[in-house]
Structures are given as C-alpha cells and as structure tokens.
Amino acid sequence: MSTSSILLSSLAPFCFLFSFASVLFSSSALRGVAPQDEKYYFDGAVIRCRDGSGSFSRDRLNDGFCDCGDGTDEPGTSACPEGKFYCQNIGDSPRFLFSSFVNDRICDCCDGSDEYESDITCPNTCRKDNVAEDRKSDHGLEGANLDKGGAVENKDSLDVEDLLHKLTGLRIVAVLELVIVVSAVTFCLCYRRTRTRRRRFTLKY
Known part of the structure; x- marks a missing residue:
C-alpha cells in the first residue's frame, strides 16, 4: 500500500466528519x-x-x-x-x-x-x-366566464345578506330606543308619584 493511499485512508474519517458538520451547519444554522x-x-x-x-x-x-x-x-x-x-x-x-x-x-x-x-x-x-x-389557471376563458358568473351571483347574495344585516341592525336599534323611552317615561312617572306622596305626607303632618 502506497503512502498516499494510507494518508487518504487516515483522512477519510475527518473528511466524513467535516462534510457531516457542514451539512448540520447548513441545515440548522442557516x-x-x-x-x-x-x-x-x-x-x-x-x-x-x-x-x-x-x-x-x-x-x-x-x-x-x-x-x-x-x-x-x-x-x-x-x-x-x-x-x-x-x-x-x-x-x-x-x-x-x-x-x-x-x-x-x-x-x-x-x-x-x-x-x-x-x-x-x-x-x-x-x-x-x-x-x-394550477387548476384555476388551466380553466382558461371558460373558467374565467364561470368565475364572472359566480362572482355576480356571489355579489347578489352578499348584497342581500348585507341588506338583511342592516335591517336586523335597524330593528335592534329601534327596540333599544323604545326600551329607553319606556324606561325614561316610567322613571318620570315614578319620580312624580314619589314627590306627590312626599308633599301629601308633609302637608298632613
């Protein structure tokens, strides 16, 4: 066995370790x-x-x-x-x-x-x-036309849903306003009754 082959065989483990370390560095550190x-x-x-x-x-x-x-x-x-x-x-x-x-x-x-x-x-x-x-791009013009039709339908459905949401919101606001008005009227009536009772009690005694 020649000196160069002995040297190469002795360096082989170090070369392996170096390549393994470089792989580890590239995969984890990078x-x-x-x-x-x-x-x-x-x-x-x-x-x-x-x-x-x-x-x-x-x-x-x-x-x-x-x-x-x-x-x-x-x-x-x-x-x-x-x-x-x-x-x-x-x-x-x-x-x-x-x-x-x-x-x-x-x-x-x-x-x-x-x-x-x-x-x-x-x-x-x-x-x-x-x-x-890829499937979207492969559909071509036919897919584009279908998408336009679907987009129109989706837009219409979104408009209807938006309108329903607005109506629901208006109903909630109206109910809240009614509750506030009724509460205010009830409070005023109770307050007047309380004042009237106090006056009567004061005049009586």
Whole structure:
C-alpha cells in the first residue's frame, strides 16, 4: 500500500466528519436564510450585521440571542424583532415571515418549517396549494366566464345578506330606543308619584 493511499485512508474519517458538520451547519444554522443570502454567511468566520450595527461569529448564528438590530444573526429564530424568516415552500411560492411568527404554534409556512421547535406538527400543504392554483389557471376563458358568473351571483347574495344585516341592525336599534323611552317615561312617572306622596305626607303632618 502506497503512502498516499494510507494518508487518504487516515483522512477519510475527518473528511466524513467535516462534510457531516457542514451539512448540520447548513441545515440548522442557516435555517430561515434565503438561498441567495447563504453566501453572505460563508464569507468568513466573522459576519457583519447588514445594518452596520456590529458583527458576530458564525457560531452565534441562530443561537437565540439578538446581536444585530436588523436580525441578521437570527434569521431562523424569534430573538430579533426586526428579523425575517425565509419559508422555502418547495412546490409553492417562497415567502418571508416576521420573526415573531417563528415557533408561535401557528403554521405560517405551507411546508411547516417555521414551527421546527414548537410542539405541533404542521402538514405540508405546499403542493396542494400549488395544484389548486394550477387548476384555476388551466380553466382558461371558460373558467374565467364561470368565475364572472359566480362572482355576480356571489355579489347578489352578499348584497342581500348585507341588506338583511342592516335591517336586523335597524330593528335592534329601534327596540333599544323604545326600551329607553319606556324606561325614561316610567322613571318620570315614578319620580312624580314619589314627590306627590312626599308633599301629601308633609302637608298632613
């Protein structure tokens, strides 16, 4: 066995560990980072805050403590109020969330990636949402005409419902006004009777 082969075989475990560590770093530390921004976090061991407020070491990325005012160091946690979380949403459109939505026990990303540490399980609905959008676009003009007809019907039904709600509201207001008037009249009558009784009692004694 040659010296180079012995050297390669001895370095193989370290290469494996290095690749495994890089995979772990990319999957956990870079959580919430958009693909176009990943290079920014690999440029050096020390990473500058995008707003120029300071810098942080790579091991402080997504560590749960806010080091940058703009949330550069916490793209995958809710530590920074100004932070943004990137939903990859494979099969659907990617999007950014405010960091306050991360691990809040509500599934905001269709792939559920924003709830990686909460105690709920988010179903992946990205492909379902995408299929629904594709079906809408595949209907073409016929679907558009149907949508217009449906929209007219929906508008009419909404107008009727709105009218009913307004009438119900007017009835409630009328009943309340009647109750107020009756209460005021009753109070005035009771007050007059009480005054009359007091006067009679005073004159009598």
